[in-house]
Amino acid sequence: MSCSKENTIKSQDSASTLSFRSKNNIEKVSDTFNNGDTILNVNYETGTFDSGISGVTATHASAADAAYMVNPANNGSNYAIAHKIVYGDTAYNSDGNIRSESDAVAIQSARFFPGDERRYEFSVLLKDWTPWVSGSTYETTIYQLKVSGNSTSGSGVPLQFRTARNAMRLRYEGSNTLKDILSDLRPYINQWLNFRVDVLWADDNTGYMKTYMKLPGQSSYTLVDEKTNFRTFAGNVSVGNVGYIKWGVYVTQSPLTRIAYHDNLRIIKLPL
Template identity: 40%
Template sequence: MKRFIIFIFCILFVIDLGDTITVKKTLVYVNYESGKLDDGIPSLEATAANASDAAFMVSPGRNGMYAIGHKVTLGDPGYFSNNHYRSESATPGMPEGRFVRGDNRRYEVSLLLKDWQEWKPGMSESGDIIFQGKLGGGGNPAYYIAAKRNSLMFRMPNNNEQLLLLKDFRQFKNQWFDFRIDVAWRDSPTGFYIIYMRIPSIEKDYKLIKEYKNYHTYLPDNPESKIGYSKWGLYRADQSLEKGDIPTRIIYHDDICILDIDIS
């Protein structure tokens, strides 16, 4: 029953969005109330890392009993997968979790930086990618949210755009952050990104952070790319013990929604 109630909350919360965007239906909803790493969805990948604690269940979650945790320890091969130190859940095996050119999508995710040790000058500045819209075929994501230095950032690598979401997250230690991203996936400069954020401990409603209009949003490095999909967890790009980076980081994710939206 709890899973059903939270699902309805997710639907109702996003209906009133203004004159141009309306929600058509929910495609994916992962709230981990099953207590399983794949939330009972066989085609949802929990992690590709081999370490026994690269992905694990935590309680309580953002709204319910459970959330997923991801852990990455630099220098330990158990957390090394696909040529990088990472542990991420992903939706490429789920038809409803994919997107193609011409799709319109809303992405919602809640996350908590667990006991996050602060960045200090001299450490790598690449940041930890914590949620991303990945384009198939390799190369850069279309967009991602990252914990960079001691800030939260939104970035579109192939559009050379970077947006500051929160200047300093250290004052919100071990608190949940909620994000919403509306995307018109286009193979020409006619798409858009609309980014919202909420800090539940101080804000009741989402806050509009930025609108990027008339952007080439489906812009893969590989021209043969056919689909995109979502990933959440920890991707510690270009970090290493040799550079003095924090050895172990942990993050929690919950209430991941992917919705089909209509633009009029």
């Protein structure tokens, strides 16, 4: 299902595979939650890049269509945001690489630190995504739980959602820890996919990270990967590292153009 109408608005920002062998091994999770526990809700129903929330950015890429609003979103909402990158075109370059991403780092309540327990949700549509055939891996990041760095300390990315070949992949901090949660995403191109991550942020081995997925036609989320007794916060608060969310499209290979729609980005305080 693709969107029939797109209204392009110039950016105003300045700056191993899941197996279903046994239903008993699949955890189903309800969609319900207490609205009072919601820290951030970016649903774009204002039709604006910031969803009416001061501190939500659109993109740092300079191309006029690096970020634009989509209407209708065809997911039960009126609006969603689209991000676009084109390999080799410097107008889609920001922060040293080909990327067009939104973030909420400026919103203090939306940041995460060790000791915080949070739920992160987002919906994504891979617009006319070019399938992988052979050669380069064709990896593109579509969502990140990221920790900022600074001049005195490096940091990491606790979790990335990436497409790799024709799979949907989780890449954990350190980049050598991978999990393909959807072995073949081609049947879902131009359809909305829904994801949820529950995290206890910890800078020692006491944290957890649980990732859930809801595919088109499914009524509830399914647990697709879980890490426990795990260091989830990849940084050092004492030198200014902070955690935040980013969504959009980041990196691609020649000769690809990548476009992803995002909607219903939420941060919810746990436990509910």
